[in-house]
Amino acid sequence: MDLMRALEKTYPLKLLGEEEPPASNRKAGRRTRGHGKIRFVLSRLIKRNTPRTGSVCVPSQVAEEFRTLRDRLLLSHAGHELKTIAVCKANGGEGSSTVACHLALAFANDPRMRVVLVDSDLHHPSLHAMLRVSQENGLYEILAEGAATTKERIKKTMLHNLYVITTGDPLSFPSIIFDPRIFTEVLENLKTEFSIVLIDTPPTLADDCTALAMAAQCDGVILVVQAEQTRWKVAQEAQAQLRRAGAKFLGVVLNKRIYPIPEFLYKRL
Numbered sequence: 001m002d003l004m005r006a007l008e009k010t011y012p013l014k015l016l017g018e019e020e021p022p023a024s025n026r027k028a029g030r031r032t033r034g035h036g037k038i039r040f041v042l043s044r045l046i047k048r049n050t051p052r053t054g055s056v057c058v059p060s061q062v063a064e065e066f067r068t069l070r071d072r073l074l075l076s077h078a079g080h081e082l083k084t085i086a087v088c089k090a091n092g093g094e095g096s097s098t099v100a101c102h103l104a105l106a107f108a109n110d111p112r113m114r115v116v117l118v119d120s121d122l123h124h125p126s127l128h129a130m131l132r133v134s135q136e137n138g139l140y141e142i143l144a145e146g147a148a149t150t151k152e153r154i155k156k157t158m159l160h161n162l163y164v165i166t167t168g169d170p171l172s173f174p175s176i177i178f179d180p181r182i183f184t185e186v187l188e189n190l191k192t193e194f195s196i197v198l199i200d201t202p203p204t205l206a207d208d209c210t211a212l213a214m215a216a217q218c219d220g221v222i223l224v225v226q227a228e229q230t231r232w233k234v235a236q237e238a239q240a241q242l243r244r245a246g247a248k249f250l251g252v253v254l255n256k257r258i259y260p261i262p263e264f265l266y267k268r269l
Contacts, residue, residue, distance in 0.1 A: 066106035069253065076250060077220060084187055084197045084218040088211055090238035091203045095255045096224040097126045100200040108162040113195040116154065116163040120214055121202045125167035131157045133164060140168030143176050147185030180213045187217055204238040212245035220250040227257045
């Protein structure tokens with residue numbers, strides 16, 4: 001069955017199964033066998049559209065898809081606390097920062113929620129540009145000066161209930177080393193101030209294992225893979241490493257899905 005048809009007719013699912021698919025299908029976005037929790041497809045629209053919080057310029061179809069993703073995440077964790085979510089990627093370029101930003105906007109769409117995004121991809125920061133805030137004075141400074149300084153590093157965005165902690169200035173502390181103990185304190189501080197904390201992590205398969213340490217401390221983890229680009233074995237290894245690290249795996253977001261026929265026809269198949 002076609003992946004898109006399977007997604008629209010079956011829930012809950014997970015993109016990654018236990019068995020390896022045939023060689024011709026080993027890229028994410030093609031047919032896979034398996035079972036699990038959440039599997040969600042985001043169309044190619046988000047490849048071309050990044051949020052503009054000044055005017056909340058998000059196409060309605062994109063916003064609706066992320067609200068659906070938000071609702072599925074909350075439903076999958078009904079009865080359990082879900083305040084900290086790590087948005088992970090196997091390697092760079094899968095679009096996890098864009099997914100994290102749009103998901104934060106979806107949560108912030110509820111005026112009762114206070115949402116904060118944390119850009120922890122210290123080597124490839126991007127959330128400050130998406131949210132149009134200064135990169136300086138962020139996570140680098142918190143790691144260097146202690147979790148007690150977290151509150152003063154939280155930046156407001158143009159949405160009254162959406163906030164961000166940027167990576168900070170790497171030139172200020174070029175030799176800083178990620179300390180899981182400080183990060184734990186940071187999360188605890190943020191959980192007292194916010195309804196939802198979203199962490200945009202570094203690549204899961206990076207040598208320094210920073211993403212794994214971050215993910216293990218969150219209430220849940222989603223893995224972003226790029227359709228027709230992320231190799232099946234790479235995505236499978238990322239999932240396995242997250243599980244070995246003790247992360248609570250929620251599911252996979254299949255990003256940058258390209259429709260060979262008009263999208264609306266998929267819903268009629």
